[in-house]
Amino acid sequence: MAKKKPKKTVIKKKHVKKLKKLPISVLILALILIVGALVVFYFYGDKVMSYLTPEKKPIVYSSEQNEQGYYFYSLEAPGGYYETANNKIGNELFLELRTIIQKDFNKVSYGDARYILSYSDRDPNDETKVIGIYDNDIIANYWIGKGDGAWQREHVWPNSKLGDYTSKNITNSYKGIASDLHNLRAITGINQTRSNRYFEEGSGKATTIGTEAFYPGDDHKGDVARILFYMITMYPDLELTNIIDNLTNNPDTNYTLERAFMGKKDLLLKWHKEDPVSEFERNRNNFIFEGIAKDQNGKEISPQGNRNPFIDHPEYVHLIWEEKTINELTKEITTTTYVIMFYYKKENFYLVS
Numbered sequence: 452m453a454k455k456k457p458k459k460t461v462i463k464k465k466h467v468k469k470l471k472k473l474p475i476s477v478l479i480l481a482l483i484l485i486v487g488a489l490v491v492f493y494f495y496g497d498k499v500m501s502y503l504t505p506e507k508k509p510i511v512y513s514s515e516q517n518e519q520g521y522y523f524y525s526l527e528a529p530g531g532y533y534e535t536a537n538n539k540i541g542n543e544l545f546l547e548l549r550t551i552i553q554k555d556f557n558k559v560s561y562g563d564a565r566y567i568l569s570y571s572d573r574d575p576n577d578e579t580k581v582i583g584i585y586d587n588d589i590i591a592n593y594w595i596g597k598g599d600g601a602w603q604r605e606h607v608w609p610n611s612k613l614g615d616y617t618s619k620n621i622t623n624s625y626k627g628i629a630s631d632l633h634n635l636r637a638i639t640g641i642n643q644t645r646s647n648r649y650f651e652e653g654s655g656k657a658t659t660i661g662t663e664a665f666y667p668g669d670d671h672k673g674d675v676a677r678i679l680f681y682m683i684t685m686y687p688d689l690e691l692t693n694i695i696d697n698l699t700n701n702p703d704t705n706y707t708l709e710r711a712f713m714g715k716k717d718l719l720l721k722w723h724k725e726d727p728v729s730e731f732e733r734n735r736n737n738f739i740f741e742g743i744a745k746d747q748n749g750k751e752i753s754p755q756g757n758r759n760p761f762i763d764h765p766e767y768v769h770l771i772w773e774e775k776t777i778n779e780l781t782k783e784i785t786t787t788t789y790v791i792m793f794y795y796k797k798e799n800f801y802l803v804s
């Protein structure tokens with residue numbers, strides 16, 4: 452039996468007939484509109500979709516780096532936490548970030564910090580455990596103040612160097628710079644070893660360097676850098692420096708603005724590249740921003756309500772303190788180019804791609 456011709460051929464013929472009836476000017480105009488729409492969507496597709504989608508999905512921040520260790524630049528989506536920081540660099544970016552993170556900042560008491568850290572500092576792979584800073588010590592996921600398993604609240608930027616004399620004999624009712632959750636980490640015995648030493652280069656595990664300095668360990672040096680970058684952005688009286696004389700311990704000037712320094716600045720910039728943002732940091736940042744903790748009586752504690760920009764956008768560090776430009780940090784995207792050709796011949800319209 453002879454095979455029947457596929458219906459597809461008939462459909463094509465019908466379409467061809469319709470195209471013949473349309474003036475060429477209309478067809479060209481339609482093509483221009485289609486190409487224009489594709490171009491707009493190519494460059495602004497993310498924004499278009501964000502407006503068309505009523506419920507926005509959670510933003511997943513990137514920490515991808517180039518061969519030199521610099522983080523690639525990414526724009527914040529419309530309505531995002533850092534949208535007003537888009538396309539800014541240098542001091543303009545620095546001041547805009549300060550405005551953003553101070554806007555909805557909710558001071559949390561030093562006492563409530565005990566319970567919040569038991570949530571924010573949990574192991575991403577095991578919620579029954581809290582990870583201690585510097586030595587990765589395993590800590591109970593509830594506050595233990597005394598006895599077996601007791602742990603403390605570590606000030607990564609030392610309390611004595613925050614320039615706040617009211618925090619010298621800090622109590623659980625205190626609310627201020629010394630109770631900022633982004634600067635506090637769960638910790639055990641190594642808290643006393645670190646004391647108020649400034650950070651210095653080292654390798655391997657956390658250890659003291661000489662009598663005045665401290666290496667935070669390979670797994671924590673990037674975390675430390677990003678915390679200190681947050682602190683100088685959040686609090687105008689704090690400063691990072693490379694001058695050792697400003698970093699050593701001085702009991703006569705502790706808890707005063709004269710000693711409100713930390714560092715070493717250049718080393719922290721190096722650590723920021725060498726120890727990239729981790730899942731632990733992202734989870735902790737999110738919880739401090741919007742997580743609800745409960746105290747020992749089950750009472751809910753309101754979140755601090757702000758974020759650490761240098762965890763979400765680690766490239767901001769380069770734009771503020773390393774004089775990098777957005778173009779230098781923009782990742783080159785390789786795309787496939789489609790060429791659309793059309794021509795008119797004997798009343799027939801042809802489209803070839």
